[in-house]
Amino acid sequence: MRRAYLDNNATTPLLPAVLEAMQPYFIEQFGNASSIHHHGQQTRAAVERARESVAGLLGCRASEIVFTSGGTESDNLAIFGIVQAGDHVITSAIEHHAVLNACKRLESMGCEVTYLPVDGQALVSPEDVKRALRPNTRLITIMMANNETGVIQPVNEIGAIAAEADVFFHTDAVQAAGKAPLDVKAIGCDLLSISGHKIHAQQGVGALCVRKGTLLQPMLYGGRHERARRAGTENVAGIVGLGKAAEMARAGFSNGEVAKIRELRDRLEHTVLKTIDSVGVNSAGAPRVPNTSSIYFDYIEGEALVIALDLKGVAVSTGAACSSGAIEPSHVLTAMGLSADRARASLRFSIGKQNTSEDVDLLLAILPETVARLRELSPVYNKI
Numbered sequence: 229m230r231r232a233y234l235d236n237n238a239t240t241p242l243l244p245a246v247l248e249a250m251q252p253y254f255i256e257q258f259g260n261a262s263s264i265h266h267h268g269q270q271t272r273a274a275v276e277r278a279r280e281s282v283a284g285l286l287g288c289r290a291s292e293i294v295f296t297s298g299g300t301e302s303d304n305l306a307i308f309g310i311v312q313a314g315d316h317v318i319t320s321a322i323e324h325h326a327v328l329n330a331c332k333r334l335e336s337m338g339c340e341v342t343y344l345p346v347d348g349q350a351l352v353s354p355e356d357v358k359r360a361l362r363p364n365t366r367l368i369t370i371m372m373a374n375n376e377t378g379v380i381q382p383v384n385e386i387g388a389i390a391a392e393a394d395v396f397f398h399t400d401a402v403q404a405a406g407k408a409p410l411d412v413k414a415i416g417c418d419l420l421s422i423s424g425h426k427i428h429a430q431q432g433v434g435a436l437c438v439r440k441g442t443l444l445q446p447m448l449y450g451g452r453h454e455r456a457r458r459a460g461t462e463n464v465a466g467i468v469g470l471g472k473a474a475e476m477a478r479a480g481f482s483n484g485e486v487a488k489i490r491e492l493r494d495r496l497e498h499t500v501l502k503t504i505d506s507v508g509v510n511s512a513g514a515p516r517v518p519n520t521s522s523i524y525f526d527y528i529e530g531e532a533l534v535i536a537l538d539l540k541g542v543a544v545s546t547g548a549a550c551s552s553g554a555i556e557p558s559h560v561l562t563a564m565g566l567s568a569d570r571a572r573a574s575l576r577f578s579i580g581k582q583n584t585s586e587d588v589d590l591l592l593a594i595l596p597e598t599v600a601r602l603r604e605l606s607p608v609y610n611k612i
């Protein structure tokens with residue numbers, strides 16, 4: 229069966245060039261990057277080259293990059309590395325759980341957390357950030373691009389507010405990397421998280437940019453790896469892959485790859501809106517990353533549509549999290565004002581560098597009939 233993978237915000241396949249870059253570091257160049265002999269020197273040099281590449285993608289110095297095990301660890305290191313009991317933190321209701329649940333933990337440690345609401349387009353208002361500031365505010369953590377809607381937050385404005393108030397600013401850029409130009413100086417953030425597997429590197433590797441002068445309390449205690457900011461022997465092959473993927477992500481803005489992804493996404497959206505009734509694009513009026521589309525198909529259970537499409541070879545996802553057997557409507561979509569029913573009826577389509585026009589054609593060929601068949605089973609749809 230022909231298959232199309234359109235769930236690249238969940239994870240992306242390794243690009244062949246990334247695998248090729250990583251390969252020597254499994255068997256031939258296996259040294260511990262902390263060893264002083266030849267083997268260690270080889271892998272140390274590879275790690276430092278990768279650090280330069282990741283810094284190039286983020287617009288920061290190589291020394292500001294801390295390699296981690298992924299987006300979740302980067303977010304946790306940024307938050308727990310800065311905040312202490314008694315501090316106040318500002319975040320938003322639509323963050324990834326790597327941030328939201330870290331903030332919940334902060335609350336149980338005696339911190340206060342303000343969860344800012346979003347408007348109907350899922351945008352955080354910089355004015356709300358300003359108003360939420362308190363004398364004991366230590367950290368603002370607002371994501372750059374949302375994993376469900378793709379909405380890009382006004383991070384530059386929030387960064388300016390944070391700088392003026394002398395408060396640390398962290399942004400989770402896991403879903404922005406490679407999709408929107410990143411420049412930590414323009415954003416004005418002190419901390420920025422990325423994850424390898426969202427940009428065609430390996431799962432289980434990521435980075436946190438820690439601006440020079442930011443005193444970070446480490447989360448892991450051990451050796452003085454990563455300038456004493458993250459203990460543990462480096463995942464050399466993973467880091468080398470992240471470096472290569474960062475170079476390719478950066479190149480995507482000028483070699484047409486990002487533009488091609490945007491074209492595919494836009495064609496997908498236009499065709500769905502034209503060929504299927506009672507549908508709409510969530511956050512269509514907000515700035516969004518070019519690869520993501522969140523679309524509601526009223527009178528349909530999103531999970532049922534995901535399963536039906538999967539049976540026909542197309543992989544997409546809902547924004548919903550499945551907990552204890554009950555499908556909770558997405559916290560992102562409900563925060564932007566969607567009813568629980570419409571949130572449950574929403575699907576996320578996300579495109580990656582490996583996708584072709586044929587992948588989108590396959591989806592568009594089967595989607596109208598699949599939606600129609602599921603709606604036939606809906607008593608509400610049949611009444612209207």
Ligand SMILES: Cc1ncc(COP(=O)(O)O)c(C=O)c1O
Binds near residue numbers: 326
């Ligand atoms: C916005 C965002 N932040 C953080 C993460 C967590 O990243 P990782 O899977 O590398 O731990 C994800 C992954 O889905 C994400 O989309």
